[in-house]
Amino acid sequence: MSRSFAIILLCLLLGCSSEQGIEGQLLFQNKPLPGAQLEVYLRSGNERTSTPFSVATSDAEGRYRLSLPAGEYYLVGKLKQQSGGQNRMLMADAPANPYRVSGAILTIPPFSLREMGLGGNLPADPDTWIEGRLTAAGKPVADGFVYLYTEAIDELIGPTYAKQVQADREGNFLIELPAGKYWLSARKRADGSRSGAPQVGDWSGNYPGNPIKITAGEQLHLDEFPLARVSAEKHRQRMASGKFAATDTVIHGRAVDQQGQPLSGVYVYAYLDSRMIGKPSHISAPTGADGKFQLFLTSGGGYYIGARSTFGGPLEPGEWVGTYDGQADHRLTLETGENYGLGDLVLKEVW
Amino acid sequence: MLFEKKRKLNTNRSKKEGKTHKKTLFAPLFQLLIPIIILALWLGLLPTLATSAVISEDTEWSGSRQVRETVRVEKGATLVIAPGSQLEFIDGHLEVSGTLVADRANFSGANWQGLVLNHNSSETKISDSKITGAQTGILITGGAPQLTGVVLENNQVGIELKQQAKATLDNCSFRNNGKVGLFVKEGSNAIVSNNLFTGNGKFGSYIYRANPERFANNRFTNNEVGLMIAYLGSQPTIEKNQFRDNRIAIHVDRAATPQLLGNLLEANDIGIKLQRRADPLVKGNRLQKNKLGMLICYSSYPQIVGNDFLDNQLALQLEHQSTSWERANGAASREQERIAHGAFGSKKQPVVDTSAQRLKKLDGTIDARNNWWGATESQQIASTGTDGNLPFIHDGLDQPLFHDAGKDYPLDRVRFYPAAQQPQFAESD
DSSP states (O other), X not given: OHHHHHHHHHHHHHHHHSOOEEEEEEEETTEEOTTOEEEEESXXXXXXXXXXXXXXXXXXXXXXXXXXXXXXXXXXXXXEEEETTEEEEEEEEOTTOOEEXXXXXXXXXXXXXXXXXXXXXXXXXXXXXXXEEEEETTEEOTTOEEEEESSOOGGGXXXXXXXXXXXXXXXXXXXXXXXXXXXXXXXXXXXXXXXXXXXXXXXXXXXXXXXXXXXXXXXXXEEEEEOEEOOHHHHHHHHTSGGGOOOSEEEEEEEEOXXXXXXXXXXXXXXXXXXXXXXXXXXXOOOOTTOEEEEEESSOEEEEEEEESSSSSSOOTTEEEEEOOSSTTOEEEEOTTOEEEEEEEEOEEEO | OXXXXXXXXXXXXXXXXXSOOOOXXXXXXXXXXXXXXXXXXXXXXXXXXEOOSEEOSOEEEOSEEEEOSOEEEOTTOEXXXXXXXXXXXXXXXXXXXXXXXXXXXXXXESSBOOEEEESOOTTOEEESOEEESBSEEEEEESSOXXXXXXXXXXXXXXXXXXXXXXXXXXXXXXESOSXXXXXXXXXXXXXXXXXXXXXXSSEEEEEESOOOSEEESOEEESOSEEEEEESTTOOOEEESOEXXXXXXXXXXXXXXXXXEESXXXXXXXXXXXXXXXXXXXXXXXXXXXXXXXXXXXXXXXXXXXXXXXXXXXXXXXEESOOHHHHHHHXXXXXXXXXXXXXXXXXXXXXXXXXXXXXXXXXXXXXXXXXXXXXXXXHHHHHHHOTTOOOTTEESTTTOOEEXXXXXXXXXXXXXXXXXXXXXXXXXXX
């Protein structure tokens, strides 16, 4: 009897201590994709939160492995790249979402990411397109980018669009697409970039007739697609919403250089992943002249804290970079509703 | 929208009248003041307040002007800044998506953002003008603007080139900028010639993953580092420039592979420093009267040929430089150089073509044959032969081993034989 009990206990212990989660491989053009993010969500599509539940990063062979509690998960592969001065986003949902994790490591079949905006994931039906014209105050807006979304998520901002085209010098655009329901958004950035958060002075707008329904073989001629400048106030409102929105769980402090002088223009990042890579779960607004920051979090827990003077992209010479060093792994733990004073966050300039 | 229209209307009026109006609720009083204000402006006694945020049609500015908010020149519009204009940026900056023509103008401010030229064509021309006090004097993203005789002084960064900008910078002066005089980034293939870089805090110029179409006939003096060329993917040709009295004249780092051709490096603490797998071609240069002509360290294997090493305290020094170390640790080191690190130190993301970086056949030597070392030094070479320990070269014959991570590695040696029999350097025109 006691022997059976010991075996059962041993099995239970082994069962409890064995790792459970997911592993797999991300590809691009049938080749392993290193440095990409595998984001894990608890819900799909419209119901998806802006912050993933967890994130893993693929290694040199494109492989990832992530421990997860038992449950059902939606997986999305992403990689933001900079090339030729422009950003591009590779992205794909795992083909058989959702996946159920229960008691062991679940092997996800390799799947390929696609470049957003290049149409690779949205083969058009024959003779099916939408055309229109970007305007501002009745005048054409040349060379803006029009983004086609299949879901009305994230206020039609961000890289989840299915297709993207650039308008010509007269503001005219044409998108070939399959039959379906779509949402259109458009932006023209002052620096000519195809992607990136709209800044004050950029042109931006969502098509007033959204959503647009089109059937196979149909050609839709849209009314004028009006854009408006992103005003300082609109930009401020944007920064006060979404991941920048004020909450009652806050980390506050001051960004300083190695001499203790305050640094302006510094963003503070919070990661759920200890490697502090990919998309952070929360970002502060940039510091002002006094170097002070507030990093609003949706809930308490453990976060890995870093700060830098640019908003994403690869590290470049001349940047200010620093981490929270209260713990060796840069992890800071706080309770939901806590207002945590971090003190000075020291950054150094890297060349 | 109505407000925006009004602003544009104001801009259009200013174009016709040569100045900008301010909206007021006190119309009668304002009417009385108009002649006085116009007279004062005419006499140059009062600065104009620039209040228009958007310039959408051709506009000319002249005289003294205080800018208190960001002014944007839209694509298709041209802003002409007349000779003698004085623009003081109290707040905001000038962002040009159209065309800017400025001659003998002065742009100043206290830690203001600077000029931003977004994809300007070669119609944008800034000549004989001065830009001071900015975070970045001129940020050029793409396009091909022409800058001639521009002085960038006391900015944090004088000019930054991004997004494959093909700007032409000729006869400009980069003086006493806090960090960098000219920052060349993101594949910019600018033409940089006949410029002066002096007294800049960290770098006269920094070339980061970019290859200027021409980088020649520039002068670098009294900089901490005259010219920095760093990171894999930076392989510009640096030709016929002069470097004097810098702490380091040219620093090549982190797997950059430039060609350094026909430059004069004189009276610097260090003429050329190569570090962390920097493998340039160093050809036809003259290194003279430097404390140290050339420092080669941390697995850098250049080709050094046809140069003159004259009257340096020490011509060439190796430091932490070993084929054995490279064989043991090179693969990991190359991998670190191949990738871009995340901001917080652990991200690995390929961002450049790595085909140019291949493991070389290394034999424990640095190839420095066929250089001119001076008349006396040539006699020493002739007397010692291939294996002589020359006093002007510090290598494995002077220091057999160096210590790294608990191990000793043999320091490489310099192959200097045969040496050139006469000076190689061709004086510039």
